[in-house]
Amino acid sequence: DTAVSQTPKYLVTQMGNDKSIKCEQNLGHDTMYWYKQDSKKFLKIMFSYNNKELIINETVPNRFSPKSPDKAHLNLHINSLELGDSAVYFCASSQEGLPNNEQFFGPGTRLTVL
């Protein structure tokens, strides 16, 4: 009965590779997000999708490409991985229009680029 799930939980890869992280939510929410948490624990939003439409696109290298096949899924594909991409990536979801805008977070994917 996990609300927001991510796979994989850990991802170790070499520089230059391409990798994907998957996210699924079973809360019936229409908005999903990707956040990056760096080594100093600083959290910053990367993308937001509402009903499969890109809403927020922060200053993120275009090596990062989110894809939303349906409103329950938001995947993150990263091309040509660099050392600086090492971080924990969190997926989250919320329901647009609700006053509290509460976002529910997944468990995170720890990406290590060697």
Added chain:
Amino acid sequence: AQSVTQLGSHVSVSEGALVLLRCNYSSSVPPYLFWYVQYPNQGLQLLLKYTTGATLVKGINGFEAEFKKSETSFHLTKPSAHMSDAAEYFCAVTSKAAGNKLTFGGGTRVLVKP
């Protein structure tokens, strides 16, 4: 633009003592304010939130926070710390105008001494 400042990246308290984590925000429109907790190697869990109405909000695990507009603050407190409170705490702000975009503070790590 919105921003959050958490005073003190680390806080050490004795078990049974008061926990006080400071959060100041900046927002040009009425804010929605949140406190999230992150336990080691886990995702973020919502502790409490302020949207509208009562300015003193109670959350899970005995935590509460008070929204003070005049001071642009949303400090988190717990009367008596428990060992299980050791974690990273994040204050965050958003608003309708921000389109659900959560802006996080830098986090405060709480250490509880026996």
